[in-house]
Amino acid sequence: MDRNVVAAAVWSHAATVQAPKTHLPGWKKPLTGGQYKTTAGRTARAEGETSGQFLHPRRKVARNNEAPMNPTFTIQDFTEFCRTHHPAYQKPYYAMYSSWWDGITTEPNLMVIPIDDHMVHRGDGLFETFKCLNGAVYNLEAHWARLENGARKIALDFPWSREALTALLRAVLRAGGHKDALVRIFLSRGPGGHSANPYESPRPLLMILAIRLGPAFMDAHPGGANVGVSRIPNKPGLFAQVKSVNYLPNVLMKKEAVDEGVDFMLGFDADGHMTELPTENFGMVTRDRVLKVPKPDHILMGTTMKRALTLAREQLVPAGILSAVEEADVPRAELEQAAEMLVFGTSHNVTAVTRFAGRPVGDGRPGPVWRALSEVFEADLRNPAFLTPVWT
Numbered sequence: 001m002d003r004n005v006v007a008a009a010v011w012s013h014a015a016t017v018q019a020p021k022t023h024l025p026g027w028k029k030p031l032t033g034g035q036y037k038t039t040a041g042r043t044a045r046a047e048g049e050t051s052g053q054f055l056h057p058r059r060k061v062a063r064n065n066e067a068p069m070n071p072t073f074t075i076q077d078f079t080e081f082c083r084t085h086h087p088a089y090q091k092p093y094y095a096m097y098s099s100w101w102d103g104i105t106t107e108p109n110l111m112v113i114p115i116d117d118h119m120v121h122r123g124d125g126l127f128e129t130f131k132c133l134n135g136a137v138y139n140l141e142a143h144w145a146r147l148e149n150g151a152r153k154i155a156l157d158f159p160w161s162r163e164a165l166t167a168l169l170r171a172v173l174r175a176g177g178h179k180d181a182l183v184r185i186f187l188s189r190g191p192g193g194h195s196a197n198p199y200e201s202p203r204p205l206l207m208i209l210a211i212r213l214g215p216a217f218m219d220a221h222p223g224g225a226n227v228g229v230s231r232i233p234n235k236p237g238l239f240a241q242v243k244s245v246n247y248l249p250n251v252l253m254k255k256e257a258v259d260e261g262v263d264f265m266l267g268f269d270a271d272g273h274m275t276e277l278p279t280e281n282f283g284m285v286t287r288d289r290v291l292k293v294p295k296p297d298h299i300l301m302g303t304t305m306k307r308a309l310t311l312a313r314e315q316l317v318p319a320g321i322l323s324a325v326e327e328a329d330v331p332r333a334e335l336e337q338a339a340e341m342l343v344f345g346t347s348h349n350v351t352a353v354t355r356f357a358g359r360p361v362g363d364g365r366p367g368p369v370w371r372a373l374s375e376v377f378e379a380d381l382r383n384p385a386f387l388t389p390v391w392t
């Protein structure tokens with residue numbers, strides 16, 4: 001039997017067995033002003049701009065009446081709905097292309113995906129996230145390569161060339177009108193019935209979405225990040241390596257972080273080695289200045305970490321700031337002795353971890369390796385060799 005199939009079976013068994021240890025049930029309860037109550041009873045603030053309106057406003061009026069308010073909803077009714085439905089959380093949605101109707105919209109109510117798309121009912125799809133800074137997209141080829149590679153691994157038909165994708169991307173960003181934006185690409189198996197059979201879908205769907213780019217973590221929290229230890233079973237092999245929309249474990253890790261009042265949760269594989277955060281990569285620096293990151297087996301290889309490791313080898317090792325850069329299995333006990341810990345990701349660049357598992361990391365302040373690496377990485381965000389101009 002294929003190794004990945006075995007790994008998946010082991011993982012799903014582990015998830016079943018371990019799930020009761022976690023606080024899975026319960027969900028956020030709406031408060032006002034973008035705040036919500038967590039399962040553990042803490043009040044937290046939603047990321048991004050939201051109005052706190054988690055319920056449809058008209059539902060609030062008819063709260064005790066479970067019958068649909070409009071049992072014969074038509075396309076005309078939908079037009080009227082679009083005219084009147086503008087919740088604050090849609091404000092940062094700039095523009096979206098969908099191959100479903102081969103068009104670009106700036107109307108958030110049209111930024112939707114068909115319910116018979118296999119990405120919706122089976123999680124059968126891939127995504128990518130990258131950013132446009134000052135009118136140019138950073139490290140685009142690495143993101144196209146990861147998408148193509150993922151499509152190959154799950155045998156998802158991918159008929160778009162990089163040139164065609166880049167032309168569509170430029171059109172979306174220009175339609176959105178913001179030179180700083182976060183881009184989300186979704187590549188789904190496509191609409192085509194409701195079974196698990198991927199051959200039901202005649203063709204894949206591509207969606208390209210431009211939304212608001214939030215501040216990088218260290219800009220908003222200069223003191224560094226507080227990281228906890230996750231209890232959610234790690235995704236194995238292929239399922240960790242492919243950036244599919246199967247993010248339930250990642251979502252539950254994020255929920256753990258919110259419930260425990262920390263910034264991120266760090267996962268561990270079945271052998272107890274560090275893996276990654278819900279949507280970021282992770283590394284540690286030993287006291288003798290070796291930067292260690294996990295072997296690629298049980299993580300998604302991030303474009304940020306890959307580029308940062310190259311910069312570290314090219315600049316920080318020769319400068320003597322690091323003695324080496326290694327991919328290694330790092331157990332929890334070794335992690336506890338770290339001089340520094342680092343987070344890597346598109347949204348947060350290189351971030352310093354200053355608290356781990358309730359204790360300070362090093363002297364509890366962002367350290368010299370973080371300072372040097374984030375400096376060279378942020379300079380690289382302006383490196384013309386890695387920029388694809390959108391507004392020329």
Ligand SMILES: Cc1ncc(COP(=O)(O)O)c(C=O)c1O
Binds near residue numbers: 280281344345
């Ligand atoms: C699970 C996971 N690991 C790592 C990353 C970091 O990848 P990148 O640096 O390409 O953003 C992401 C990004 O979304 C992710 O979802």
